[in-house]
Amino acid sequence: MTHHDLTGRTALVTGGAQGLGEGMARALAAAGATVVIADLQDEAAASVAASLGEGHGAVHLDVTDEAGWEAAVAAAVERTGRLDIVVNNAGVEVSSLAADVEVSDIRTMLDVNVLGTALGIKHALRTMRPGGAAGHGGSIVNISSVAATIAFPGIPIYSATKAAVDRLTRVAAMEAGKLGWGVRVNCVYPGLxxxxxxxxxxxxxxxxxxxxxxxxxxxxxxxxxxxxxxGEVADMADAVVFLASDAARFITGTGLSVDGGMGM
Incomplete structure (x- = not known):
């Protein structure tokens, strides 16, 4: 057994039906975790879960809906009696010059990237903390972006929302640590x-x-x-496995840049 072995743990990954989220789900499963994919794309999520093998599952989730979060974490706990890892990966990006941003696009990105992550942190903490439905502590990994650390043109609102994910991560980590909940909260800054x-x-x-x-x-x-x-999907997925594992047992409140040095 290595420090990256996640055998016996249960992970919920938002936006896990495709792209980076799918890669993260596959990497967590390969490390031994039971994975629940939470996504709006029900058929795609179910297909990915089935491809991971017996025991894994999928649940419908709109990350902006609080009742949806309550149902999703309950479904994950019901599957194994545990919830050890939550990866807040679901996100949207709408490109625009700062002079041309549309109010509707701003609201969409705020809702999914900020509200969705905040609700994911909230319900992960409530489930993992002492007295919660799982109650054994755990690891929350939020997916920010290199866009939070550099001034790349054409993505002003997306960059702002991903910077907000970083701040949410650090405050949640501080609170969970101060209150002795046994939950680590970190984020990853993927490159392109x-x-x-x-x-x-x-x-x-x-x-x-x-x-x-x-x-x-x-x-x-x-x-x-x-x-x-x-970057490659595997670069980001391996970073998530690391932060979710015991190899990162003394790491919380940090942002891990996985961007080839782009944001240094």
Whole structure:
């Protein structure tokens, strides 16, 4: 057994039906955790859960809905009697120049990225703390972004919401520690990964006139990255497994940059 072994633990991953969330769910399962995928995409979530093998599951969740969170964590606890890991990964990004932001897009990103993460932290803490439905402590991993640490054009509101995820993480970690709840709260700052969201972002940058082409936008990101490449899903997933594991047992309230040095 290694410090990264998650055997016997239960993890809930939001937005786990595709992209980074799917990769995180697969990595947690590979480390031994029982994984519950919480997503709006019911069929895709169920398909991913089934592909992980027996014991894993999926639950419908709109992260902006409090009743939905109550049902999702209850379903995770009912599956194994535990909830040890919550990964708040679900997020949305709408590109725009700061001079052209739409109120509806601002509200969407605030609702999913900030409210959704805040509710995930809330219900994870209430479930994991002493006296909660699981009550054995645990680890919360929130997914921020390198956009929270740099001034990259075309994503002003997304960047602001991901900076908010960092602040939520640190305050929740402080409270959980001070109150002796045994829950660690950390976040990850992923760099650009060529998932559907990442590829869409590159197209948006060209559409906004910030770069000559999507390829030029990607090239600019690579040029800003000391390690000289885009991120991979596995890079982000491995970081989540680490923060969820006993290898990170004395780490809380931190933001782990997994961006090839782009945000240094």
């Amino acid at each position: 990964v060529p998932t559907a969201m990442g590829q869409g972002l590159a197209v948006d940058m060209a559409t906004l006139g910030l770069f000559e082409s999507p390829e030029a936008a990607v090239g600019a990101v690579v040029e800003l990255t000391p390690l000289g490449r885009l």
